[in-house]
Amino acid sequence: MTQAPILPRRIAFLALAISIMAGLFWLAWATLAPGGWTLAEILILICIVGTLPWAALSAGNALIGLGILLLARDPAAAILPALATARPGIPSARTAIAICIRREDMALVLPPLARLLAGLAAAGAADRFSLWFLSDTPEGEEARAEEAACRAFAAAQPIATHYRRRAQNTGFKSGNVMEFLDHHADGHDFMLCLDADSEMTAKAVLRLVACMEADPKLAILQQLIHGRPTGIAFPRLFQFGMRQGMRAWAAGQAWWQGDEGPYWGHNAVIRIAPFRAHARLETLPDGSHILSHDQVEATRLHAAGWKVRVLPDDEGSSEGNPPSYGDFITRDLRWAAGNMQYLALLRLPGLTPMARWQLIQAILLFLSAPFYVAILLLAAVNGLTGGGDSTPIGALLALLFVGWCCHYAAKLAGYVEVLLKPNLAARYGGRAQFLRGALAEVIFTAFMEPARLMSQCLFLLVLPFGIRVGWAPQNRSERGISFADAWKQFWAPTLAGLVLTFVFGSVSFTALLVAAPVLISLLGVIPFAMLTANPRFSAWLVAQQICALPEELKGS
Numbered sequence: 035m036t037q038a039p040i041l042p043r044r045i046a047f048l049a050l051a052i053s054i055m056a057g058l059f060w061l062a063w064a065t066l067a068p069g070g071w072t073l074a075e076i077l078i079l080i081c082i083v084g085t086l087p088w089a090a091l092s093a094g095n096a097l098i099g100l101g102i103l104l105l106a107r108d109p110a111a112a113i114l115p116a117l118a119t120a121r122p123g124i125p126s127a128r129t130a131i132a133i134c135i136r137r138e139d140m141a142l143v144l145p146p147l148a149r150l151l152a153g154l155a156a157a158g159a160a161d162r163f164s165l166w167f168l169s170d171t172p173e174g175e176e177a178r179a180e181e182a183a184c185r186a187f188a189a190a191q192p193i194a195t196h197y198r199r200r201a202q203n204t205g206f207k208s209g210n211v212m213e214f215l216d217h218h219a220d221g222h223d224f225m226l227c228l229d230a231d232s233e234m235t236a237k238a239v240l241r242l243v244a245c246m247e248a249d250p251k252l253a254i255l256q257q258l259i260h261g262r263p264t265g266i267a268f269p270r271l272f273q274f275g276m277r278q279g280m281r282a283w284a285a286g287q288a289w290w291q292g293d294e295g296p297y298w299g300h301n302a303v304i305r306i307a308p309f310r311a312h313a314r315l316e317t318l319p320d321g322s323h324i325l326s327h328d329q330v331e332a333t334r335l336h337a338a339g340w341k342v343r344v345l346p347d348d349e350g351s352s353e354g355n356p357p358s359y360g361d362f363i364t365r366d367l368r369w370a371a372g373n374m375q376y377l378a379l380l381r382l383p384g385l386t387p388m389a390r391w392q393l394i395q396a397i398l399l400f401l402s403a404p405f406y407v408a409i410l411l412l413a414a415v416n417g418l419t420g421g422g423d424s425t426p427i428g429a430l431l432a433l434l435f436v437g438w439c440c441h442y443a444a445k446l447a448g449y450v451e452v453l454l455k456p457n458l459a460a461r462y463g464g465r466a467q468f469l470r471g472a473l474a475e476v477i478f479t480a481f482m483e484p485a486r487l488m489s490q491c492l493f494l495l496v497l498p499f500g501i502r503v504g505w506a507p508q509n510r511s512e513r514g515i516s517f518a519d520a521w522k523q524f525w526a527p528t529l530a531g532l533v534l535t536f537v538f539g540s541v542s543f544t545a546l547l548v549a550a551p552v553l554i555s556l557l558g559v560i561p562f563a564m565l566t567a568n569p570r571f572s573a574w575l576v577a578q579q580i581c582a583l584p585e586e587l588k589g590s
Contacts, residue, residue, distance in 0.1 A: 040292040047098065047290040051090040054440065058086055061433040069424025074416035081412065084405040088398045089440040092283075096443035099286030099346075103451045110347040113288045116252060117345075120244035124159045127223035129243055129303070131163055132214055134207050136170040138230040140183040142354075146233035148191070153236025155192035162243075165191070166218065168210050169199035207299070208315050208327035215310045222306060229300040231354030233262060238350030242303040245345070253309060253340035254332060256295065256302040258284050258348040261355045263586035265576045268362065268566035269355035272482075274581035275475040276355075277348065278448025284346040286444075293341040294388040299328035301351045305340075312338040318378050326372030329396055330379065333389035352585075358515055358567040359559075360523050363486065367493045370400040374497060403490035410552060414534060417541030430548065442479070461584035471581040481562045484555035488527040515567040520560040531556025 062082045066075045106112040131150070135143060147165065154163050167184045171177045181197055188195035198218060200210060211227065219225065224246055226239060234257075242255050258280055261273025288295055313331035315324050324330055332342045356362040376393040385393075416422050439446065449472050452458050453465055462468040521528075531553055538549045546553075555562075565571055575581065 040290070043290040043292070047094055050097070051087075051094045054090040054093050055086040058089060058433075058437060058440065059083065061429065061436060065425060065429040065433050068426055072416055072419065072421035074412045074419065074421055078409055078412045078416065081405045081408045085402050085409075085437075088402045089437060091395065091398070093440040093443040095286035096279075096282045096447040097286065098289050099282035099284070099444070100447035100451060102285045102289060103282060103447075104454060109285055110345060113285055113346050114245065114255075114343055116245040116249040116255075116343070120241065120248040122240075122244060124157070125162050125240065125243045125247060127162070127243065127247055128221060129163050129224040129226055129239075130214075130219055130222040130306075131165045131226045131228065131239075132168055132211065133166070133228040133230065133232070134168045134170070134210050135180070135230050136203065137172075137176055138180070140180055140187075143230050144183065144187050148187070150234055150236060150239065151191050151193045151195075154239065157236055157240060159236075159240065160193050163193050164222070165193055165195040166214060167195075167197045168214050169197065170203035170206075170210050171199060172203075173201065205315065205323050206325065206327070208324065208331070212310070212314055215306055219306055219310075225304045225306055225309070227300050227302055227304060229353065231262075232259075232300050233352045234301060235350035239303075242345065246303050246305060249341065251293075251339075251341050252343060253305045253335045254297050254302055254342045255345060256297050256343070257345045257351040259298070259301045259351050259353050260348040260583070262352045263583050263589075264355070264357075265572055266357050267568065267572040267575055268358050270572070270575060270581050271475055271478040271566065272362070273355050274471050274583070275445045275448075275479060277583070278452065278472075279442075279445035280348070280448075281346060282447035282451065283444040284344050288344045288346055291388060293343060294336045294386060294392070295332070295342045295344045296392060297328045297332035297342055301353065308335060308338065308340045312340070318375060322375075324372070324375055326369060326375065326396065329392055330376070333385055333392055336386050336389045336392075337384045359482065359563040360515060360519065360567075363489050363523065366486065366490065370490055370493060371497060373397055373400055374494070400490055400494065403487045404494055406487050407491040410534065410549070413545075413549070414537040414541070417545050418537065422541070422545065427544065427548075434548075445475075461587070463579060463582065463587055467579065467582075474575075474580050478566075480551060481555050481558060484552040485524065485527045485559035485562070488530055488556060489524075492526055514569060515564050517560065517564065520563045524559045524563060527556050527559050531559075 059082070062079055066079055102112055103109050108117075111117040131147075133143070133147065151163075151165060154160060165188075169177070169180060169184075171180050177199060181199065184195075184197040188197065196218070198214065200213060203210065205212070211225075215225070224243060226234075226242070228234070238257065242257060245255055246252055260277040260280070261269060264270050264273075309331070312334045315327055315330060317323055335342055356365055373396045376397050380390055380393055413422070449468075452462065452468055456465075459465045459468050462471065534549070535546070535553045535557065538546045538553065579587070
């Protein structure tokens with residue numbers, strides 16, 4: 035299957051993005067210009083301009099992705115040419131399944147791997163795969179228990195299974211993987227990289243490997259990933275929306291990025307030779323290791339002339355999500371620290387223009403937060419000084435609504451796709467049940483997102499002053515949250531909410547109403563974090579089948 039020229043697609047996407055930014059800028063101007071300009075309003079307009087690239091990227095990817103999902107006979111094949119020539123069946127190449135672990139609960143890690151290995155053996159491909167536990171767990175009782183569990187697991191598997199632990203976790207996950215490739219991967223052509231909470235079916239893995247064999251220039255094939263079914267409220271609500279949004283986002287982005295796509299670090303098949311040759315990461319100028327390694331590895335392969343592609347289909351590819359809002363924010367801020375490191379890499383020689391854009395895009399994911407918080411603060415100042423008296427409420431509400439739609443366009447496009455496809459809606463229990471889940475997720479996001487942006491902003495403000503974020507083990511256990519723990523983590527957004535509520539209330543009742551969605555999120559972040567980790571609330575969601583995923587309904 036011949037791929038359409040990529041340059042016209044990129045020009046078309048750029049034109050679409052510029053049109054979206056122009057429309058949002060016009061709305062902002064129409065909101066702020068009446069009555070003349072105050073200093074606060076000029077600064078608000080500048081901050082709005084700072085948010086436009088991410089808003090346009092989100093909306094542009096969503097619109098193109100939705101078109102592909104609705105109009106293409108096979109959306110995945112329309113995006114990934116290798117699917118057309120992939121040979122089904124037992125692969126000729128050998129693949130190492132590498133799972134990175136560090137102080138994990140092996141009782142949660144091992145069952146999905148057992149299902150994968152059993153499926154590969156049943157398909158007759160046992161001698162084409164091997165499994166490797168790549169441990170970075172520090173020496174001690176945890177490491178000894180981990181090794182014992184892995185070796186007992188290995189003895190019962192139909193596929194060769196190995197355990198290797200490093201004494202030092204130099205370079206974190208990227209160092210762990212590269213050490214494996216340097217010293218243990220001989221005789222293997224590909225590597226399937228998994229995280230401790232990853233799960234893939236044998237069918238999905240064999241499809242990825244077949245695509246890699248069909249295209250010898252393909253260095254990484256990244257499959258779309260959805261959240262595993264869960265009974266805990268926070269990940270259940272979060273991943274319901276995330277799953278819908280990722281289909282449209284990934285399809286739209288892959289349409290114009292083509293062979294220079296992203297890598298997300300797991301649930302992907304990697305061609306070992308070029309990865310080992312080109313994806314070795316040096317330390318940053320300050321001596322620190324790159325935390326968000328995956329996208330940097332992809333850009334190195336782009337520069338070397340290798341393809342990095344996305345399969346925009348999540349069938350058979352899943353992961354666990356943090357079990358609480360607090361754990362989610364902890365992971366979010368670690369990603370923010372990693373993505374901000376890309377500022378030091380943008381001027382490196384040898385990167386392609388798309389590779390540099392990939393790094394910029396990763397930075398924009400978090401850089402919008404300070405702009406949104408600044409807009410909120412400046413709006414409060416403008417109101418206190420009388421500058422907002424001439425603001426047309428209709429234009430303001432239109433700007434807020436259109437901006438919200440652009441920011442969440444991918445998720446909204448995913449909801450539209452399900453509602454327009456009866457077979458897809460039936461997997462979620464029908465349109466009515468799916469709409470209940472979508473409404474619950476929208477309400478959940480309305481409570482979650484402003485406090486999340488405030489947390490990101492506060493973190494980015496202190497990041498330049500020497501705060502260091504390492505690669506700490508992620509909590510994957512399902513537990514409730516006490517008030518004391520929630521207060522310790524979210525006192526700052528709560529305090530900000532109290533101050534801003536007083537300020538907007540002092541401006542006018544109308545100003546307080548307009549700001550209410552953000553203020554409620556900030557004021558309610560502590561009870562929100564507690565409620566979405568509460569076992570009784572979680573059990574109620576499960577009993578009502580709210581935000582139930584197809585895999586959960588199929589098994590019920």
